[in-house]
Amino acid sequence: MSTRGKLGQTPSQTVGPYFAYGLTPQQYGYDFASIVTPCMAGPEVEGTHIHIAGCVFDGAAKPVNDAMIELWQADATGRYPGTDGVNNRFTGFGRCGTNADGGFFFDTIKPGIARPDDAPFINVTVMMRGLLLHAFTRIYFSDEVKANAHDPVLALVPAGRRSTLIADHHAAGKYRFDIHMQGPQETVFFDL
Amino acid sequence: MLDLNPRDWSSQPAYIDSGYRSTALRGPTRPLIPLKPALAALDGPVFGHEMIGALDGDLTRNGQRNGAPLGERIIVTGRLLDEDKRPVPGALIEIWQANAAGRYIHKVDQHPAPLDPNFFGGGRCLTDSEGRYRFLTIKPGAYPWGNHPNAWRPNHIHFSVFGRQFATRLVTQMYFPGDPLLTFDPIYNSSPENVRTRMVSSFSLDVTEEGFALGFVFDIVLRGTHSSVWEKA
Ligand SMILES: [Fe+2]
Numbered sequence: 001m002s003t004r005g006k007l008g009q010t011p012s013q014t015v016g017p018y019f020a021y022g023l024t025p026q027q028y029g030y031d032f033a034s035i036v037t038p039c040m041a042g043p044e045v046e047g048t049h050i051h052i053a054g055c056v057f058d059g060a061a062k063p064v065n066d067a068m069i070e071l072w073q074a075d076a077t078g079r080y081p082g083t084d085g086v087n088n089r090f091t092g093f094g095r096c097g098t099n100a101d102g103g104f105f106f107d108t109i110k111p112g113i114a115r116p117d118d119a120p121f122i123n124v125t126v127m128m129r130g131l132l133l134h135a136f137t138r139i140y141f142s143d144e145v146k147a148n149a150h151d152p153v154l155a156l157v158p159a160g161r162r163s164t165l166i167a168d169h170h171a172a173g174k175y176r177f178d179i180h181m182q183g184p185q186e187t188v189f190f191d192l
Numbered sequence: 193m194l195d196l197n198p199r200d201w202s203s204q205p206a207y208i209d210s211g212y213r214s215t216a217l218r219g220p221t222r223p224l225i226p227l228k229p230a231l232a233a234l235d236g237p238v239f240g241h242e243m244i245g246a247l248d249g250d251l252t253r254n255g256q257r258n259g260a261p262l263g264e265r266i267i268v269t270g271r272l273l274d275e276d277k278r279p280v281p282g283a284l285i286e287i288w289q290a291n292a293a294g295r296y297i298h299k300v301d302q303h304p305a306p307l308d309p310n311f312f313g314g315g316r317c318l319t320d321s322e323g324r325y326r327f328l329t330i331k332p333g334a335y336p337w338g339n340h341p342n343a344w345r346p347n348h349i350h351f352s353v354f355g356r357q358f359a360t361r362l363v364t365q366m367y368f369p370g371d372p373l374l375t376f377d378p379i380y381n382s383s384p385e386n387v388r389t390r391m392v393s394s395f396s397l398d399v400t401e402e403g404f405a406l407g408f409v410f411d412i413v414l415r416g417t418h419s420s421v422w423e424k425a
Contacts, residue, residue: 006275006276006416007273007274007275007276007277007411007413008200008203008275008387008390008413009199009200009203009204009275009413009414009415010203010362010364010390010391010412010413010414011203011204011205011364011383011384011387011388011390011391012204012205012362012363012364013205013350013363013364013365013379013380013382013383013391014212014363014379015350015352015363016350016365017298017300017301018288018290018296018298018300018301018350019288019350019352020298021288021296021297021298021312021313021314022286022287022288022313022314022315022350022352023286023288023352025314028299030297030312030314031312032254032312032314033245035239035243035244035284035316036237058217058218059216059217059218059221060217062217064218066300070361072234072236072237072358080234080235081237081238082235082237082238083235091237092237093237123234123358125361127363128218129214129218130212130213130214130215130216130217130218130219131207131215131218131219132204132205132206132207132209132212132215132219132379132382133204133205133207134361134363135220135224136359152231153227153231156225156227157225181217181218181219181220182217182218182219182220182221186220186221186222187220188222188225189220189222189224189225190224190225190226190227190232191198191199191224191225191226191227192196192199192227192232192358192359
């Protein structure tokens with residue numbers, strides 16, 4: 001691609017170990033308001049309320065206690081907040097730092113779908129110390145077997161790796177989604 | 193219809209970098225799966241002025257308890273642009289940094305340099321209609337880390353940036369011109385040699401305020417867009 005006359009993209013750097021007081025301050029008890037939290041949907045938001053929890057693991061299967069996860073998702077009708085006509089109190093955006101055990105959680109709603117061929121999913125951004133460039137992945141849902149079968153993005157993923165993108169519906173309204181940076185269960189990451 | 197330009201991989205670090213030890217077990221090892229522009233196109237979250245506190249962009253005041261923080265006052269400003277020099281307005285920029293002594297307020301930072309009771313080190317603002325942002329802060333100190341013997345991070349400010357699209361997300365670090373530690377820093381040097389200097393701010397006498405604060409300019413460039421019309425032809 002010619003770069004003549006264009007500005008060069010700014011390189012990425014790691015978020016480092018000390019982002020917590022700046023990016024997720026309330027969660028860690030710092031005296032600074034968080035502008036985004038893991039609690040994405042209050043009771044007033046329409047839709048099926050769900051709880052997603054999981055852990056981030058490194059290549060030695062050790063929990064990563066200084067990762068930050070961001071979610072960005074559609075509302076229950078499949079439309080993203082900020083789109084014309086979407087007028088509710090759901091921001092669609094959440095952020096959570098991992099705890100000492102590598103754990104994170106989000107309270108949100110199950111997203112709807114924008115296009116009939118899509119399965120419901122949530123966009124995920126993963127950052128941590130030791131990760132020089134954030135990684136994009138997606139959360140799909142294990143109770144959407146039919147929809148997942150014809151989703152155009154899941155179709156791009158080798159069948160043996162698709163399960164890394166599917167949150168396990170293990171109890172009513174509760175999903176488990178772990179992120180493996182490396183290893184036999186390495187999460188599928190996308191180039192967007 | 194506008195599609196987002198691809199990530200310029202020649203401007204980005206590799207996920208596994210032999211100089212930066214923690215990458216060995218944390219960087220993905222399998223190839224990323226590319227999504228076609230039509231599948232990847234997605235506007236990102238929108239942030240409003242009501243989310244930003246009056247002192248959020250002034251780190252010399254937002255952590256004060258009984259006086260002014262110690263250290264050199266600096267102004268850090270610049271523009272958020274895309275590759276075609278178009279400004280990105282209304283974008284959220286968050287920063288965090290060490291104090292003048294090189295110590296973070298973060299509970300995990302055990303570097304035996306003093307905390308400053310009047311300095312917090314976190315801030316944020318939205319870019320204006322010309323893509324401009326501005327922070328008033330204290331010049332951060334260098335600090336040691338455990339990557340290798342006698343390892344020191346150069347003076348730097350961490351930046352978190354949202355562009356218009358979900359995929360324009362950027363987390364980076366801003367450095368200072370002429371810092372002798374840059375040569376030895378594996379994180380700075382994880383970026384390809386010809387693009388590293390994009391992360392180094394420049395000193396500006398125009399931004400410097402007489403008798404008050406030194407000025408540094410750091411422009412940030414996100415991926416641009418191109419017309420996707422040709423795909424239909
Ligand atoms: Fe740092």
